[in-house]
Amino acid sequence: MTTKDWTSVKNAISRDIDEGRFAPGDQIPTEPELLRRYGVGRHSLRRAISALAKEGKLSVEQGRGTFVSAPLMLHYELGKRTRLRRNLAGQANDISRDLLEANVIAAPDRVRRSLGLEAGALVYHSRRLTSADGRPIAFGSIFHSVDRFPAFHDRRAVFGSVTETYRSYGIEDYLRAETTFHSRQARPEEARMLCQHPDLSVTIIRAVDALPDGTPIACSEVVWAASRVRFSIASGDDDRG
Incomplete structure (x- = not known):
């Protein structure tokens, strides 16, 4: 795994959120679908999702999946x-x-x-x-x-x-x-x-x-x-x- 792998997929998911392909409240695709979509390894994908969750862009809900966080301040x-x-x-x-x-x-x-x-x-x-x-x-x-x-x-x-x-x-x-x-x-x-x-x-x-x-x-x-x-x-x- 290289730094580019996980940062590139993080940026790609972030861009999909910013451009409305993943709307607030949406559940993002399953891990196998994301692996195919972004062409990276499982470890890179999970690190990217974890980073986006730390930024508040994604919400990982145990037993339910990963969702796009609705803006709320x-x-x-x-x-x-x-x-x-x-x-x-x-x-x-x-x-x-x-x-x-x-x-x-x-x-x-x-x-x-x-x-x-x-x-x-x-x-x-x-x-x-x-x-x-x-x-x-x-x-x-x-x-x-x-x-x-x-x-x-x-x-x-x-x-x-x-x-x-x-x-x-x-x-x-x-x-x-x-x-x-x-x-x-x-x-x-x-x-x-x-x-x-x-x-x-x-x-x-x-x-x-x-x-x-x-x-x-x-x-x-x-x-x-x-x-x-x-x-x-x-x-x-x-x-x-």
């Missing part, structure tokens, strides 16, 4: 009143949030400190996967005090959003009190959850939400697909979310 603004649905409104036809897990646990140390709870305090923990037009963009956990929000999971299921659930407890407004974030390479489970190549990065955002008087009401940790969402920091007393 969402803008998410982090501010004092960050609200997911308002943030993504108009950028995708459908924003879905699928519940993966909901339980009551003893507050981990980081959660306990963020929410100002005593040792041994119980919290509601929920874990959700967020998708835009059917493509995963984030998944993560949010924690609420059991004492402060009795039956939170039941109410969340009824009201459909965190903001509306808070209103059922008499909370009309809340602010982002703290946000920290960093990027790193995805871990295997994160890459699987986000349907992305393992070599692509994720952005980890940890946040604490509070009442206007500063009382913390929730903390969260969310893993975002860095190749699909870009972030900006709102300045001033932002009210757009």
